[in-house]
Amino acid sequence: MTPQTRKKPERRTDPLSREQIVDAAIELLDTAGEGALTFRALSERLATGPGAIYWHVAGKGELLAAATDRVVSSALATGTAGPPGGMHDVALGLFDAIESHPWLAPQIAAQLSHDPTGPVTTRIFEDIGRQVAALDAPASSWFTATSALMHYVLGAAGQNAANRARARGLGPDADRSAYMDTVAGAWKQLSPEDYPFTRAVADQGLDHDDRAQFLAGIDLILAGLTAGPPAA
């Protein structure tokens, strides 16, 4: 039992970098969830003390913003041009990124709220907007359509990611469709007087797979765009 060399974790010798910190933060968020991102856990993973991180990053908010920016940028890096199916590509890029990183949707929402002119918000708006502009719709509708699409994409993708995470939580054997049956089952048990609509559509969510369902929403909004002024 050598009494000294134990207990103290070995410290790193090379200097930290902001990029390494963001990398480690993303890994921690992905593997252990949103609540696991702690300056203590992060510094342990990086073989330093909590104070060291503050030399490279202003605080937790900035760290989360940097992690969000990194993931969103790489998800949107492909397909900036506007081919006919471009809107689906952009939307699915975000959909998949949010599915792989369930913490992403709340973080993007937070960026939208606290810094609407920040890089994350602007990048998403721009990329969706370009696809809108490439369509056959009057320019006066571009802003409204881009907003509608952006909110739908983020909301629906976040919902999907949460569903997947919860399905995984049920155990490794339980697959997604078993979980969706649970949801539909809960809806079916609602009171017919108070929830007639939800009961009626309870199984519509089970027909198609998630991505097809997601894209159906996109196409619905696009149909309104190119159909001219609303009838009502």
Added chain:
Amino acid sequence: MTPQTRKKPERRTDPLSREQIVDAAIELLDTAGEGALTFRALSERLATGPGAIYWHVAGKGELLAAATDRVVSSALATGTAGPPGGMHDVALGLFDAIESHPWLAPQIAAQLSHDPTGPVTTRIFEDIGRQVAALDAPASSWFTATSALMHYVLGAAGQNAANRARARGLGPDADRSAYMDTVAGAWKQLSPEDYPFTRAVADQGLDHDDRAQFLAGIDLILAGLTAGPPAA
């Protein structure tokens, strides 16, 4: 300087109730913001100790869920039937509630994620869905349309609430349009190569007032619903 009777806050004599606790929580959230809801601050306001609250409420999560449920329910209490303009009424009910309670949008999103079959989620889905069902659209599109509308309503209303809160933060004199000029100005300064679309639509957000802008998004989605299958 009487040395005893000072310092100790007077305690309440009547028993607490869950309803009073939720009331106080909503008031705290409205007046001091999301970060101010603390069991210590809440118990001080209620003239008790922090432990007393736990007799009536399981924890912070349940308290936030109860506050969210209360506000959403009262916002949707009116207009459950389906007149022609019913969709606007339901959407504006949520829009106004979220504007008066800026903490509401993130909380509804959290409920959607953690408990998609919970009362808040189900109530919103049901009320929007009834309006969809009252429209002249095929039943096979109801689920998709209701999802799209729900995500748009929550996202756009949350964005509006955040904008308003930030405009208020600029000082009591600065009104909303001055703040929106700031946003549009920031967009105008983006690089023309990287953000051509955002620059191009920078002032489209300023034309109409917020509620009209919000309703334009609703109508866009509804136009797609009643226009038949998408062209593309």
Added chain:
DNA sequence: ACCTGAACACCGTTCAAGT
């Protein structure tokens, strides 16, 4: 049945002191 309030196990952040 309902409340008290100290205590526990955490946080994010700071900062003198080291190299």
Added chain:
DNA sequence: ACCTGAACACCGTTCAAGT
């Protein structure tokens, strides 16, 4: 320039002890 690690001011939550 970059890091250490103890310390500060908080959290949510628990629980023996009171009434």
